[in-house]
Amino acid sequence: MKNVLRIICLLLLPIVIDSMTCCDCPDSERNQANFTYCGIELFNLDNSGRHAVIAASNSIPRAAYGMRIKVDRKKVERDDELCNRGCRSWFGTAAYATSCDCGWDTIYSPVVEIRKAKIITLNEFDTSHSAGDDITSYFHFFSGRTYNPVTDVFKKKLEETNYYDNEGLNKEIDFLLMTSPTSMTECSFQVVIELSDGRVLEAITNPVILQ
């Protein structure tokens, strides 16, 4: 009986060795790439309904105004040695070897930092904020549970590093106007993002009547 068990163990040994050695995943450190910010686009949001939508008209209830910022991010370099390596079988053909599943695809990191981000009103907003004033603190990002200030969200959402390759690099963030003007007014807002390489990304919303 012992001899039979020994023979079975010997026969199974190559399979065990194969399964332990066939995966040759690169280190996660080698699967890194970088991106930079290339531009931004702004859209007026109407959040008067169940969900925020890009405004179809130029008139929005002032308590339900928001803006969507679409940030164009582009990859600047990449290590092409990705995970899709075949298995190296020691005892059989590679076709029958166990396939590798190395998990992460590529981790992207920004090559420049966001130094400052602000939202400026281009019209007189209320008695204390005239055209050209910074009203960043009037906007908030709603995560589904909490409201977060714009400055926190810009850095957190745009500079976070772990992205799957298939997610795409462009990013959209919705900011909600939580302090609305006291009376109906026509507004237009400018978003300014200052980067550590000296560039400044800017965009202006279409004029909208906050009624």
Added chain:
Amino acid sequence: MRLSYFALVVLTWVFINACAGQSTNKSSYVKWTFNAGGGVHIPITKLKVGSLSDELIQYSNGGFYYQPLLSSIYWSEHWGIDIIGQFSLLQPQDRQSDRIHQYVLSNFQEDYFILNESESNRKKSSVEKILFGLCYRINKNRFQTNTKVYIGYSSFYIDWYSADLKEKDSNVYRKIDFTASERPIDAGTIAIGVSESYRFYKRFSVRADFMYAYFRSNFSISQTNKNLYTEEIIEEVHSYKRGIHSISLGLGISYDILIGK
């Protein structure tokens, strides 16, 4: 019923039975009876009173119960003690999550969008009773009449509910929660009962039970409405203090163990 109560009562019962077993040489009247059965609860006063608590109480006013545990031990010809464990079954039509949803719709739909709702947390069983009592029996031929007085616990569950709301024409999101002050609700219970059994084969008997039980529930349901932007919370507390009277009718089969006879 909290498990600790149940465990305490069972352990006490095992201890008493063990002591009784040791004294079997002294007495010829010691006798164990085990009973299993079921029956129907008939409410005299109802748990549900037409308020918010109705939407969350996981218990229908009436319904069937099963009684997997009933054991009696007698230290004399007439006197003994016994323990009962009763579990009621939820009525299938009692879908609290639908009812609380309707409640929220009717109260908030006009001004809010309801975005997400929590799942119902209810359990499969609702009212549980663990009773411990004194009994007095009268034997006549194959018939036995038992009169009992009990104290113990009744326990039932209150569902929790939460929903995310969004104000119409506004960027303001809210969260509403309904939570009970305690869960499960445990209430001290007193009961009296009478049972009639007929020995149809050696140690086996059929048995009919009648019981009247009373417990007083005292809990509150808190309804909070939180503005997630300003973090202002509006809270309403719905107090529930009510004495619940009920009767139950049941049938079962008993098995007697004679010791020292």
